Amino acid sequence: MKRVSIVVPVYNEEDNITHFAQNIAAVMAALPYDYELLFIDDGSRDRSREILLALGARDAHVQSIFLARNSGHQIALTCGIDHADGDAVITMDGDMQHPPELLPVLLARWEAGAEIVQTVRLTTEGVSPFKRFTSKYYYRLLNALSDVNIQEGGSDFRLMDRKAVLALRRYREHARFIRGIVGAMGFRRETVEFVAQERFAGQSKFSLHKMISFALDGILAYSVQPLRVSFYVGMLSALIAVLLFLHVLFETLRGETVPGWSTIVVCSLFFGGMQMMMLGVCGEYIARILQEVKNRPLYLIASDNRKGADGR
Ligand code: UDP
Ligand code: MG
Numbered sequence: 001m002k003r004v005s006i007v008v009p010v011y012n013e014e015d016n017i018t019h020f021a022q023n024i025a026a027v028m029a030a031l032p033y034d035y036e037l038l039f040i041d042d043g044s045r046d047r048s049r050e051i052l053l054a055l056g057a058r059d060a061h062v063q064s065i066f067l068a069r070n071s072g073h074q075i076a077l078t079c080g081i082d083h084a085d086g087d088a089v090i091t092m093d094g095d096m097q098h099p100p101e102l103l104p105v106l107l108a109r110w111e112a113g114a115e116i117v118q119t120v121r122l123t124t125e126g127v128s129p130f131k132r133f134t135s136k137y138y139y140r141l142l143n144a145l146s147d148v149n150i151q152e153g154g155s156d157f158r159l160m161d162r163k164a165v166l167a168l169r170r171y172r173e174h175a176r177f178i179r180g181i182v183g184a185m186g187f188r189r190e191t192v193e194f195v196a197q198e199r200f201a202g203q204s205k206f207s208l209h210k211m212i213s214f215a216l217d218g219i220l221a222y223s224v225q226p227l228r229v230s231f232y233v234g235m236l237s238a239l240i241a242v243l244l245f246l247h248v249l250f251e252t253l254r255g256e257t258v259p260g261w262s263t264i265v266v267c268s269l270f271f272g273g274m275q276m277m278m279l280g281v282c283g284e285y286i287a288r289i290l291q292e293v294k295n296r297p298l299y300l301i302a303s304d305n306r307k308g309a310d311g312r
Contacts, residue, residue: 004028004035004107005086009076010052010094011042015201017051021062023100028061031104038063038306039094040080043070056305063307068300072210074176077156079299082169083306090159096200097124098157105192106159115187117159119194120151126198131211138215146222150183151191158182174291174298177218184222220284227285230278237274241267 006024010017021037028035039052041064052064065083067076077091088110092098102119109117124132139152156178160168164187171181206214220226244267 001032001034002088003086004033005084005089006035006037006103007040007077007080007084007089007091008038008094009040009042009073009080010044010048011070011073011076011205012044012046012048013094013202014044014047014051016095016199017048018055019200020094020096020100021055021059023096024103025059025061027100027103031107033107035061036063036084036086036306037061038065038080038084040064040076041066042073042076043067053305056307060307064305066302066305068302071299073156073205074178074214075299077178078176079301081160081165083304084165087162088159089162089165090157092157095202097196097198098155099194099197102157102192102194109190109192110159110161113188114159114190115161115164116182116185116189118151118182118189118191119155119157120191121153121155121157121196122193124196124198127196134211134215138218142218142222145219145225146180150179150218154179154183155196157194161187163187172298173221174296175217175221175288176298177214177221180218180222216284220288224285226281230281233274234278237271241271 006028008020013020017039024037028037037059039062041048041052043066049066052062056062056064065079067079080091081089088107090103090106092100098119106117106119136152139150139154142150160182164182164185167185167187168178168181173181244263248263
């Protein structure tokens, strides 16, 4: 029998885990697969841990790995993908926004030969207009800037054949934007659309800060356009400076030098600001180089509670 791994990163999801696991069990019971439901606890500080351990004791399908600290959704997902042993690996969120009823559809596409089945979120119920707007235009911007094509509404709810999983495991970059990596990997792919429901319980674990840093990772990891744009902006401001210089020369020849102080102030402000901005852009890339060069482990595991795993 083929084995399916369902990888679910969770961070403070005490009110969702049990409900989610019940739904998965109900869906998988009707399908002819052996499966594991692999939770990656991303350093939760609520009762998620106890709930996961209790579930695992009751249901042999439920496995869990506990990370040493909160490392973020993409890293938790990576840990899950690294440890999943199924012939197909499905990654999804544990808050019911990725509907378990879609699993049979993904698996059918896989059986029909697809190696990556990517889901695309059409709309999300109950999401703020702000998040909807930023998400939509973010993907447009990202696609315009980089050469990888990331679908608008593309989510980390996808099925990957073992071949694709082994390929994905070879990407060890730290600033991870898994959507982008998978998008650039190739393989035979298909997409399935879905409407995301509201969260079953609790609140989104993505603060505005996390959202911005995730968005920057996506752009800076897949595009050097910001560097290029700042080069063009630099050229443009140099051109403006030449024109201003001609203007200043003209005024000087006319003998009206004193009123020129305003031009000087405006110029130094303008170019000072420009330079700081470009330095900032370079700095973002250098910071990422530093992070990659240090090559620290992507995640640390506090305990591995998979059956048959070390420490069990
Ligand atoms: N998550 C995680 N680590 C984090 C933040 C979130 O493992 O630092 C998990 C979270 O528990 C959920 C999934 O990632 O299962 C998606 O998070 P969330 O629902 O908060 O994101 P949203 O749906 O609002 O984009
Ligand atoms: Mg969610």
